[in-house]
Each structure stands twice: as structure tokens, then as C-alpha cells.
Amino acid sequence: MTIDMLGERVKRTEDPKFITGKGRYLDDIQMPGMTHIAILRSPYAHANIRSIDTSAAKSMPGVIAVFTGADIPYNPLPMAWPAGGVAGIRNNINTPRTLATDSVKWSGEGVAAVVAETAEQAHDALEAITVDWEPLPTVVDAEKATQPGAVQLHENAPNNIVFEWTVGDKAGTDAAVDAAEVVVRQRIVNQRLIPNPMEVRGDIGWYNPGTDEYTVWMSSQTPHIQRLLLTAFVTGIPEHKVRCISPDVGGAFGTKIFCYADMALVMFASKAIGGRPVKWVEGRRESYQSTIHGRDHITYLEIAGKRDGTITGLRVKTFANLGGRLSTIGPGIPTTLYGRVLSGCYKIPNVYCEVTGVYTNTTFVDAYRGAGRPEATYVIERAMDLFAAEIGMDRAELRRRNFIAPDAFPYDNPSGLGTASGGAKIYIDSGNYEPAMDMALAAVGYADLAATKAEAASRGKLLGLGFSTYIEVCGVAPSKWIGAVGEGWGAAMWESANIRVHLTGKTVVTVGTQPQGQGHETTYAQVISHELGIPMDDIVIQHSDTLGTPFGYGSYGSRTSSVGMTAAIKAATKIREKARKFAAHMLEASVDDIEIDGPNYFVKGSPDKKKTIQEIAFALDLGFDPPEGMEPYLDETAYWDTPNCTWPFGTHVAIVEIDKETGQVDLVRYLAVDDVGKKINPMIVDGQLHGGIAQGVGQALWEGAVYSDDGQLLSGSMLDYAMPRASWFPDIELHETVTPSPVNPLGVKGVGEAGAIASTAAVSNAVMDALAPLGIRHLDMPYTPQTVWHAIQTAEVSR
Amino acid sequence: MESVALVVNGVARTVEVEPRRLLVQLIREDLGLTGTHVGCDTSQCGACTVHMDGVAVKSCTVLAVQADGSSVTTIEGMAPEGGLHPLQAAFWEKHGLQCGFCTPGMIMTAADLLASDTDPDDDAIRHALEGNFCRCTGYHNIVAAIREAANKMQVGAATSAEGAPR
Amino acid sequence: MEFSGQTTIKAPRERVFAFLIDPNLVGRCGPGVESIEVIDDRHFKAKAKVGVGFISARFVINMELAEADAPSHAVIKARGQAPGTAVDATGTMDLAPGDEPDTTVMKWGANVIISGMMASVGARMIEGTANKMIAQTFDCIRAKLEE
Incomplete structure (x- = not known):
């Protein structure tokens, strides 16, 4: 008897190994003859390399080889997502090399590497390498970097500009702003963050001289893509000579999507030393300098409208800091994934956005949980609150008046979603925003806010309530859109799955996606069990190894459930069709007379005359007696290219209390209503929301990467970077509305990023609500006690 | 050496x-x-x-x-091969882990807490985790798991105390 | 980072100056110095182990006597490297006769730029540590001259 587990809170099948210490992360892998590589990184944020003397290091104990950039014939890393596209705007591309050759553009860029018998010996030998540096002036602020006279990083990028990208109707928006009764303007900073998955990155390269093949273990979200990029673009090694494997990945949040120099380095090093495995694992401090950062926008927003609360225009200018060189899809984040959803869930007739991507002497910036959409949500949700305050209207009422109406879908937003895209029609396909907001505000007691504030005031606290009514675009993405030049990889973004029901009835599903804590082994099995009627215990989900899994684009952009699992459902459908044909053969009935109920294939009207799918697999896989034209084995592969993205939405509400004497902000309540469509496993969905919310709250209240003017990362370790702790959070209250996505058979939308997209703006709006009585209109994040205390003092002096 | x-x-x-x-x-x-x-x-x-x-x-x-x-x-x-400590079982039951990387440290810290405080409130649990970072869960389900384990262990202790010869 | 100070040394100005431009003498007063190698009369190399907070690193430091106007003025420039960390420093010393006979007033200034890992991790502690090390250096110079 099979129990259908789709939609149930099933305990995760991957957990037994993790709770008993038997997970296998990259650094847990030990191999015979394994060597260790350490990378010498630039202390300067900007410098020319005059020469590097490695002679002393070569004779250090345990040292096997020392390399500099000059030794490595590989190409610079690829940049896969140029911004611009339709407008034909030029991208001035500079990407890292395996090791820097002539110059360094940020503090932490690798310049030399030592392979030794132990990691300690490799690190010790770095001390013996001498670099003759020519330090150069630096610039770390994206806005300042574009000003005349600023330090120039790259000859091919005048004024440090990577691209100047625009979206929307400039003339129309200018006219709307000029004609508006009310225009609210604000400069806002979406500060740089360090993503901090608990497992840092690492790679092991192993060259097999016998077969001339490479195996690369990597803590990556995208082993298939890395194999493609490392072979076709970086090393020139034929793709079929390289196998990439992601072992258990200890969190990623975007950081492990990308092609990094160290991946190429371990490949090169293993071959150079004759084929011993070479392991590299970054330290946490090293990670802060060598793995991507997120966000880092400076934005000038203008929101225009009428005194009756009708928003008529949104004009935005953003400087996006992309770092000293470009990461794999750095330019895609502040353009396609930001500018095209700036108007959020509101019907704003005129939207225009300019984004300038900028080089600075900082670590590169790329996708971090939410990637572009948290920044967009922060802009529009702060703008709505600022506008409401300006015209003296309730914040909920203003939103209510401007929501896209439930009968307006499919909705083509004015940020060019529908016109972006090489012929693909990207539109907001569904939504019902007001009920989610009403539910959230009712649950949190919005109507009683004045009394709640008075009660807090009696305890000497400033209480604030803030919310954000967000949408996100996820479930990326139709290949026609994301493949259009300037809108994505210039490649595709379908997914793949293969299902084999073996002789014994045990079922192996291989997929092209790659989990990093999301519980894919459980949720895929729930889906396939539902589709085929095979018990979950008889199904295994295999992933993360280019050998033995079909090509896939990996897991990010909240795409696995909507795109990957739809591919798996397609494969299961093919399995069912073949099983049905063979069941007809076995039961001596016509195919049209075979009905399917879970695992059972029976003749219409005779439920006793049946075969289970596992019995069918046994006979068909043996293949003694297939019908004419049928190949043996229940083995089917499917690919799925989604026709549209998915559009989760909801309302998140935060309540904060501020101690006026210290400026300390406490998050005292957090409540979310999310509509992520149908749920495969609500327990896992809740967990994704919790984590995303915590990361977004972290940005609002505590986190920030800080550089000195000379390009030194001052928040350079976990001592200095405010990683959120358990005691800083209340329990998180989750509610839902369910509007199934129409673009996939499961009706799912994806939930990996929603929490991080919604929560930052909600908390920011709450802090500003608390401070509003003091006449404080806007502060930039994070709202540390110092920032808030200073603002309170300044406000009180000026009153 | x-x-x-x-x-x-x-x-x-x-x-x-x-x-x-x-x-x-x-x-x-x-x-x-x-x-x-x-x-x-x-x-x-x-x-x-x-x-x-x-x-x-x-x-x-x-x-x-x-x-x-x-x-x-x-x-x-923490448990004999094939078995689970109540904390391990509770982390599984309550979805107290996602990527699993912080989990061993969380469980060891929680065990230390429960050794000295068999019935901690949420505040005590959250403060006991002051030196353990998790980036996946927002701590919500970790706290729930430790609460669950504490409850189970109290029941277990009570049961075995009742069953013990006097 | 800029540091400056003034100290009175019970030694005549000529002796103080001679001490300051002799790498084997002045070098021994540098914080954590383990060895000194004289390249020529204006250049020398030191190895030193320096700790900030919980981080310590072994630096190779190239030093240059950039200005030497006997017996009143000297400038020493230094560039040190440790893995992932660099220090660029300029020390200026101006000597004047003290009020007491056979004493010297030394006004000193130092400009120190620290880059890389030590700057990013030790940032909150670095100014205090650097200040202490510089003070120790000049205390050491005075003590040795007054021996």
C-alpha cells in the first residue's frame, strides 16, 4: 500500500546522516596522496605587480610546487551575463584570472599559490614568497568611482563604468514626475553584505594521467555549469575529459553558483604535480575576500503621484558596485533581476530606471539570496512608505489603492518584462495581493497599533510596525528570455530528469539540479512517489555529479521545484505511458482499457486484473517478451523549459522596539503571509521562509560589509561582521494564501528567496515608523545602536 | 611531536x-x-x-x-550506532536543520544546556546558542527542536524514575 | 594612521643620531625583530613577528634610510610583507638639544598604512596596538641610549 505524501510534512530523508555527523562536505574528503594548496592574496586593494620571487618558498618543508599567474596558460574566467542586450549597450568586461598576472584590483585577489604535503606547510611557505608591489590609489564607493578624476581601475572601462543600462519609458516617466502633485525623493543605500554560508567554499582537483581526465570536487550549486565554463571558456580542456562533483554543500545562498579561480587552480596544480589530488579550502577570513559579496547599491528614487494616493510614476537611478573584476553573472543582478521588477505589485503607469554598473577596489559582487529582487523590493516598499507619509495617508490604504487588481492578470509591467526578451512573453501571470495584506494586518493587530505603541511608550520604548507587500520573480526561467542577449546567460535555463525503475522495483531519479540544504532528496521523492505510486522508501534521488546525472543548470533563483520537478514529472509521465503499454501487453488488454491508480495498472472494470508498476518494471526490464517495437527497461529522460517565471507574493510585518537611551533596536514580532503556490512539503517551505526572513532581517538590523577608503575590508572576519544570533530573533509567525502557479503542473512557485526579499523592507519600514515621531524620515541600514542613537540625538537637538 | x-x-x-x-x-x-x-x-x-x-x-x-x-x-x-539521541531525533522531527553544517555543533551545545537546565524556556535556549551560528534556519526550528528534546527527555526521565526500584 | 610624540633622552644629540642611523642598533628596538640584515649603508632588511589581537604574522621588512641630515633629522621608510598583509610606514625623527646639558629632545612622527588580512581582521585593535608598539620602540631607543 502506497501512501501519497505529496503536500505532507514529511521528515527529510537526508537528515539521518547530518544529525549523526555522517554528512560528507568537501573538507571531509580525504584521498590517498592528497596535497594541499594555499593561495597568497594581495594585501593591497589596488596595485601593480612588479615581480614575484617564489624561490625561497620552493625550498620550504613539504613544498611540492609554487605557481604564479605567469605559469598558468588559462583564459580569464568567463562573464556569462552581460547587461544591456536589446539596447546594444557595451559591457566593459574584466574578470579574474586563475592567479593575477599584472595587477590586483581588490584586497584578496590571488597572486601566487603553494602546493605542499599539508595545509600548514602550504600556508607556512606563503611567508617565503616576496611580491614587489607598486601600490596604487583606490576607490571603493560606486558613485564616487564614476565621478571625473576618480581612480581608474581598467583601461577598457572609462570612469569605471561596466555598463549603463536603462529600462522603461524615460520620456513618459519624466513627464509624469514633472506633472505630479507630489514627488518624494530619497537617496537610499542597500549596503554590501557577506553571504556567509556556514560551510566555506573549497575544491579538490585530481588529474588522472592514465586517462588524461580530471575530476573536480567543488562546493558548488552548479557542477554542470562549472564543467562547461571551466572547459569551454577557461582551460580549453575538452568537456568530456572533466567530471565535476558537488558533495554535501553546507549552504550557499548564491555564493556557490559561480565559476571561481580556485576551481581552475586545483585542476592546473594537480596536473602540474603529476596527478596527485590537490585540495583547497578557504578559511573564513579568506572567504570574506575571495567569495562574492551581495547587494551594494546606491539609489536615488523619485516616486510621483496625486494627493489622493494614486501613484503615477517611479524614477530610479542606481549605482551598482560590482567589485574590482566581474563575477560570473554580476551584471545580471542589478539589471534584469532588479530593474524589471521595480514596480513590484503596484500598477504604476510610468517607470524608468537607470543602472550604472561600476568597478571599485572591492571584492566582486554577485547573486546573494534574492539577488536584485530584495534591492528592488527595498526601493519600492520604502518609496511607498515615504509617499504615504508625505500625503498623510495610511500605508495600507496607499498600497490598496495601487495594487494590480486580481482581474488584471496576466499583467505586463512597465519595466519592460514583456518587451525584454527575444520574443518570450514574460508577464506576471497571477496574484491577489490585497487578501494577503489584509490577513497579515489583521493577524498582527494593525488596527490597534496606536494602543500597542502607547503601551510600549509607557515602558520607555519607541515601537514601530512596518510591512512590505512584495512580489518576486522566480522559477527562472524561460530559455527564450534568459537566453536573449543581455537578459541572461546567452544560454538556456531548462531542467532535466531521468527516471529508471529497476528490475527490483527500486527507482533511481537523476536530476540536473543541486541541493544545498533545501531537502531536494525528500521533495523530489514525494513528487515521484505521487506520480508513480512507488513508495518513497523505494526511490532515491541522485544529483550533483556530472557523471550519471543529466545536464542541468543547477539550483538558484527558486527554480528547482517549479522547473526541475516539472522535468521530473514529465519523465514520470513518460514512464507511466510506457508502463501502461506494457501492462496492456501483460494483461492481454488494449492500451486504452488500462487504467492507472497509484501503483496499480488494471483493466477497466476488472480491478483484480492488475499489475503494479514494480511488477511491470521487473518484466519490462528483463525484456524477455516485449511487444513489437517496444524497447526494454523503464528508463525515461525528460527536459522542461518553463513558459514563464513564477510570481510569489505576500505581506511581511515586523514590529520593533527601540530603546531611546541606547539606540538598540529589538525585533519583537515577525509575521508573514506568503503565497508561494502549492506546497510539496509545507515543513520544508516553512524552513525556507524562516531562513530567508532571518537573512533579510540581518541586513536591516545588523549586517554590513565595511571597507576603508583605501580598500581594506574592515569587517573581515566573523568577529567583525555581525552574523545574526539565535537570541536576536523572536519566533517567526507564518501564514499563507494559496494561489497556484498556472505555469507548472504542481502549481508551485518556489520559496528559497521570498523571505529574504520581503523582510528587509518590512523591518526597515518598522524602524522608520518607530522613529517617525522624532521627525526622522529615512536612515540607511543597518540600524545599529550607533546609527539609531545618533539619529535620535540629532533629531532631539534640532527639535 | x-x-x-x-x-x-x-x-x-x-x-x-x-x-x-x-x-x-x-x-x-x-x-x-x-x-x-x-x-x-x-x-x-x-x-x-x-x-x-x-x-x-x-x-x-x-x-x-x-x-x-x-x-x-x-x-x-552521541548515540550508539543505529540509534539517535533525543536531540538528534528532535532536530530531525522539527526540521531543525537544512544544510546540516552547523547541526553537530548545535546538538552538542544543546546537550550541554540540557545537562544543566532540563526545562529551559525559549529565551534560555536562544541565549545558550549565542556561540553557534546557523545561516539556514533563522534558528526558529532549532529552538523548537531543543524544546521538543527537553520535553521528551523529561518524560523519559520521569518514566525511568517511576520504573526504577525504590 | 598618523602617530607622533616627543621624548627627552639623556644623551647628546650626535650620539642619538648615530644610533638612529645604525640599523644594527635601531633595528633591535623594532617590535618583534628577530634578525637584521644590512644591505648597504642606507638599506637594511629585518624579520619581525608582530601580533594584533589573535593574529600574528612574521614580516619581512625592507627599510631605507631615506633622509639623514646629521645630527638633527632622519627619515626611515619601511615596507613589510607577510602572507596577505602589507605594512607601509614612514618614520620621521627630529632632534634638538634639550634644556639640560647632554640631553636631546626627539620629536617623532610615524605614518603607518596596514593592508590586507591584518587590516581587515585587526581593524578595531590595530591603532591601539600600533601606538603601543611605536611607543615601545622609542622607549627602547631611549633606554639603550641611556644605558
Whole structure:
């Protein structure tokens, strides 16, 4: 008897190994003859390399080889997502090399590497390498970097500009702003963050001289893509000579999507030393300098409208800091994934956005949980609150008046979603925003806010309530859109799955996606069990190894459930069709007379005359007696290219209390209503929301990467970077509305990023609500006690 | 090289180490017990938490030679092979983990808390986790798991006390 | 970072100056110095182990006597490297006769730029540590001259 587990809170099948210490992360892998590589990184944020003397290091104990950039014939890393596209705007591309050759553009860029018998010996030998540096002036602020006279990083990028990208109707928006009764303007900073998955990155390269093949273990979200990029673009090694494997990945949040120099380095090093495995694992401090950062926008927003609360225009200018060189899809984040959803869930007739991507002497910036959409949500949700305050209207009422109406879908937003895209029609396909907001505000007691504030005031606290009514675009993405030049990889973004029901009835599903804590082994099995009627215990989900899994684009952009699992459902459908044909053969009935109920294939009207799918697999896989034209084995592969993205939405509400004497902000309540469509496993969905919310709250209240003017990362370790702790959070209250996505058979939308997209703006709006009585209109994040205390003092002096 | 003799998960071990070797390196690299993780290099994250003579310590801040003569328990030693400690079971039941990297340290820290406070409230649980970072869960389900384990262990203790001869 | 100070040394100006431009003498007063190698009369190389907070690193430091106007003025420039960390420093010393006979007033200034890992991790502690090390250096110079 099979129990259908789709939609149930099933305990995760991957957990037994993790709770008993038997997970296998990259650094847990030990191999015979394994060597260790350490990378010498630039202390300067900007410098020319005059020469590097490695002679002393070569004779250090345990040292096997020392390399500099000059030794490595590989190409610079690829940049896969140029911004611009339709407008034909030029991208001035500079990407890292395996090791820097002539110059360094940020503090932490690798310049030399030592392979030794132990990691300690490799690190010790770095001390013996001498670099003759020519330090150069630096610039770390994206806005300042574009000003005349600023330090120039790259000859091919005048004024440090990577691209100047625009979206929307400039003339129309200018006219709307000029004609508006009310225009609210604000400069806002979406500060740089360090993503901090608990497992840092690492790679092991192993060259097999016998077969001339490479195996690369990597803590990556995208082993298939890395194999493609490392072979076709970086090393020139034929793709079929390289196998990439992601072992258990200890969190990623975007950081492990990308092609990094160290991946190429371990490949090169293993071959150079004759084929011993070479392991590299970054330290946490090293990670802060060598793995991507997120966000880092400076934005000038203008929101225009009428005194009756009708928003008529949104004009935005953003400087996006992309770092000293470009990461794999750095330019895609502040353009396609930001500018095209700036108007959020509101019907704003005129939207225009300019984004300038900028080089600075900082670590590169790329996708971090939410990637572009948290920044967009922060802009529009702060703008709505600022506008409401300006015209003296309730914040909920203003939103209510401007929501896209439930009968307006499919909705083509004015940020060019529908016109972006090489012929693909990207539109907001569904939504019902007001009920989610009403539910959230009712649950949190919005109507009683004045009394709640008075009660807090009696305890000497400033209480604030803030919310954000967000949408996100996820479930990326139709290949026609994301493949259009300037809108994505210039490649595709379908997914793949293969299902084999073996002789014994045990079922192996291989997929092209790659989990990093999301519980894919459980949720895929729930889906396939539902589709085929095979018990979950008889199904295994295999992933993360280019050998033995079909090509896939990996897991990010909240795409696995909507795109990957739809591919798996397609494969299961093919399995069912073949099983049905063979069941007809076995039961001596016509195919049209075979009905399917879970695992059972029976003749219409005779439920006793049946075969289970596992019995069918046994006979068909043996293949003694297939019908004419049928190949043996229940083995089917499917690919799925989604026709549209998915559009989760909801309302998140935060309540904060501020101690006026210290400026300390406490998050005292957090409540979310999310509509992520149908749920495969609500327990896992809740967990994704919790984590995303915590990361977004972290940005609002505590986190920030800080550089000195000379390009030194001052928040350079976990001592200095405010990683959120358990005691800083209340329990998180989750509610839902369910509007199934129409673009996939499961009706799912994806939930990996929603929490991080919604929560930052909600908390920011709450802090500003608390401070509003003091006449404080806007502060930039994070709202540390110092920032808030200073603002309170300044406000009180000026009153 | 220094000789370090210690008991790990109930088994006596003797390991030759460099004086600078850390306890976490001894556990992971010399003994191959890779359930204890390293998540930072400044003793902030708590992923390397183990018990030394019954007390939770961050094994990245203990030199291997300091553990000479001590008894160390790692995540692998929390329950007999094939069994689960109530905390392990509760983390599974309550979805107290996602990527799993911080989980061993969380469980070891929680076990230390429950050894001294059998019925902690949420505040006490959250404060006990001050030195353990998780980036996946927002801590919500970790707190729920520890609460659940505390409840189960109290019931278990009560049951076994009732069943014990007087 | 800019540091400055003034100290009175019970030694005549000529002796103080001679001490300051002799790498083997002045070098021994540098914080954590383990060895000094004289390249020529204006250049020398030192190895030193320096700790900030919980981080310590072994630096190779190239030093140059950039200005030497006997017996009143000297400038020493230094560039040190450790893995992932660099220090660029300029020390200026101006000597004037003290009020007491056979004493010298030394006004000193130092400009120190620290880059890389030590700057990023030790940032909150670095100014205090650097200040202490510089003070120790000049205390050492005075003590040796007054021996």
C-alpha cells in the first residue's frame, strides 16, 4: 500500500546522516596522496605587480610546487551575463584570472599559490614568497568611482563604468514626475553584505594521467555549469575529459553558483604535480575576500503621484558596485533581476530606471539570496512608505489603492518584462495581493497599533510596525528570455530528469539540479512517489555529479521545484505511458482499457486484473517478451523549459522596539503571509521562509560589509561582521494564501528567496515608523545602536 | 611531536601531534571523525563544538595537547550506532536543520544546556546558542527542536524514575 | 594612521643620531625583530613577528634610510610583507638639544598604512596596538641610549 505524501510534512530523508555527523562536505574528503594548496592574496586593494620571487618558498618543508599567474596558460574566467542586450549597450568586461598576472584590483585577489604535503606547510611557505608591489590609489564607493578624476581601475572601462543600462519609458516617466502633485525623493543605500554560508567554499582537483581526465570536487550549486565554463571558456580542456562533483554543500545562498579561480587552480596544480589530488579550502577570513559579496547599491528614487494616493510614476537611478573584476553573472543582478521588477505589485503607469554598473577596489559582487529582487523590493516598499507619509495617508490604504487588481492578470509591467526578451512573453501571470495584506494586518493587530505603541511608550520604548507587500520573480526561467542577449546567460535555463525503475522495483531519479540544504532528496521523492505510486522508501534521488546525472543548470533563483520537478514529472509521465503499454501487453488488454491508480495498472472494470508498476518494471526490464517495437527497461529522460517565471507574493510585518537611551533596536514580532503556490512539503517551505526572513532581517538590523577608503575590508572576519544570533530573533509567525502557479503542473512557485526579499523592507519600514515621531524620515541600514542613537540625538537637538 | 592520550567517544586513543595542532584537527584529520566541522577561524561559529570531560568546548580553541588525559564526545558518539539521541531525533522531527553544517555543533551545545537546565524556556535556549551560528534556519526550528528534546527527555526521565526500584 | 610624540633622552644629540642611523642598533628596538640584515649603508632588511589581537604574522621588512641630515633629522621608510598583509610606514625623527646639558629632545612622527588580512581582521585593535608598539620602540631607543 502506497501512501501519497505529496503536500505532507514529511521528515527529510537526508537528515539521518547530518544529525549523526555522517554528512560528507568537501573538507571531509580525504584521498590517498592528497596535497594541499594555499593561495597568497594581495594585501593591497589596488596595485601593480612588479615581480614575484617564489624561490625561497620552493625550498620550504613539504613544498611540492609554487605557481604564479605567469605559469598558468588559462583564459580569464568567463562573464556569462552581460547587461544591456536589446539596447546594444557595451559591457566593459574584466574578470579574474586563475592567479593575477599584472595587477590586483581588490584586497584578496590571488597572486601566487603553494602546493605542499599539508595545509600548514602550504600556508607556512606563503611567508617565503616576496611580491614587489607598486601600490596604487583606490576607490571603493560606486558613485564616487564614476565621478571625473576618480581612480581608474581598467583601461577598457572609462570612469569605471561596466555598463549603463536603462529600462522603461524615460520620456513618459519624466513627464509624469514633472506633472505630479507630489514627488518624494530619497537617496537610499542597500549596503554590501557577506553571504556567509556556514560551510566555506573549497575544491579538490585530481588529474588522472592514465586517462588524461580530471575530476573536480567543488562546493558548488552548479557542477554542470562549472564543467562547461571551466572547459569551454577557461582551460580549453575538452568537456568530456572533466567530471565535476558537488558533495554535501553546507549552504550557499548564491555564493556557490559561480565559476571561481580556485576551481581552475586545483585542476592546473594537480596536473602540474603529476596527478596527485590537490585540495583547497578557504578559511573564513579568506572567504570574506575571495567569495562574492551581495547587494551594494546606491539609489536615488523619485516616486510621483496625486494627493489622493494614486501613484503615477517611479524614477530610479542606481549605482551598482560590482567589485574590482566581474563575477560570473554580476551584471545580471542589478539589471534584469532588479530593474524589471521595480514596480513590484503596484500598477504604476510610468517607470524608468537607470543602472550604472561600476568597478571599485572591492571584492566582486554577485547573486546573494534574492539577488536584485530584495534591492528592488527595498526601493519600492520604502518609496511607498515615504509617499504615504508625505500625503498623510495610511500605508495600507496607499498600497490598496495601487495594487494590480486580481482581474488584471496576466499583467505586463512597465519595466519592460514583456518587451525584454527575444520574443518570450514574460508577464506576471497571477496574484491577489490585497487578501494577503489584509490577513497579515489583521493577524498582527494593525488596527490597534496606536494602543500597542502607547503601551510600549509607557515602558520607555519607541515601537514601530512596518510591512512590505512584495512580489518576486522566480522559477527562472524561460530559455527564450534568459537566453536573449543581455537578459541572461546567452544560454538556456531548462531542467532535466531521468527516471529508471529497476528490475527490483527500486527507482533511481537523476536530476540536473543541486541541493544545498533545501531537502531536494525528500521533495523530489514525494513528487515521484505521487506520480508513480512507488513508495518513497523505494526511490532515491541522485544529483550533483556530472557523471550519471543529466545536464542541468543547477539550483538558484527558486527554480528547482517549479522547473526541475516539472522535468521530473514529465519523465514520470513518460514512464507511466510506457508502463501502461506494457501492462496492456501483460494483461492481454488494449492500451486504452488500462487504467492507472497509484501503483496499480488494471483493466477497466476488472480491478483484480492488475499489475503494479514494480511488477511491470521487473518484466519490462528483463525484456524477455516485449511487444513489437517496444524497447526494454523503464528508463525515461525528460527536459522542461518553463513558459514563464513564477510570481510569489505576500505581506511581511515586523514590529520593533527601540530603546531611546541606547539606540538598540529589538525585533519583537515577525509575521508573514506568503503565497508561494502549492506546497510539496509545507515543513520544508516553512524552513525556507524562516531562513530567508532571518537573512533579510540581518541586513536591516545588523549586517554590513565595511571597507576603508583605501580598500581594506574592515569587517573581515566573523568577529567583525555581525552574523545574526539565535537570541536576536523572536519566533517567526507564518501564514499563507494559496494561489497556484498556472505555469507548472504542481502549481508551485518556489520559496528559497521570498523571505529574504520581503523582510528587509518590512523591518526597515518598522524602524522608520518607530522613529517617525522624532521627525526622522529615512536612515540607511543597518540600524545599529550607533546609527539609531545618533539619529535620535540629532533629531532631539534640532527639535 | 607530542603524544596525546585521550578517550574519544568511549575509545582510548593515542595520537602524535605537532604542538600547534588543534583539537578539532586531531578529531577530524587524525581520527577521521568529520562530523565536527570548522566554519570559521575566529572561534565565533560553534560548528566545531564537542564535549570535553562533559562540558561543551569549541574544539578550534583547544590545543590537541590540552586534551591529553581528557574524555571527548563528538556528534558521532552521541548515540550508539543505529540509534539517535533525543536531540538528534528532535532536530530531525522539527526540521531543525537544512544544510546540516552547523547541526553537530548545535546538538552538542544543546546537550550541554540540557545537562544543566532540563526545562529551559525559549529565551534560555536562544541565549545558550549565542556561540553557534546557523545561516539556514533563522534558528526558529532549532529552538523548537531543543524544546521538543527537553520535553521528551523529561518524560523519559520521569518514566525511568517511576520504573526504577525504590 | 598618523602617530607622533616627543621624548627627552639623556644623551647628546650626535650620539642619538648615530644610533638612529645604525640599523644594527635601531633595528633591535623594532617590535618583534628577530634578525637584521644590512644591505648597504642606507638599506637594511629585518624579520619581525608582530601580533594584533589573535593574529600574528612574521614580516619581512625592507627599510631605507631615506633622509639623514646629521645630527638633527632622519627619515626611515619601511615596507613589510607577510602572507596577505602589507605594512607601509614612514618614520620621521627630529632632534634638538634639550634644556639640560647632554640631553636631546626627539620629536617623532610615524605614518603607518596596514593592508590586507591584518587590516581587515585587526581593524578595531590595530591603532591601539600600533601606538603601543611605536611607543615601545622609542622607549627602547631611549633606554639603550641611556644605558
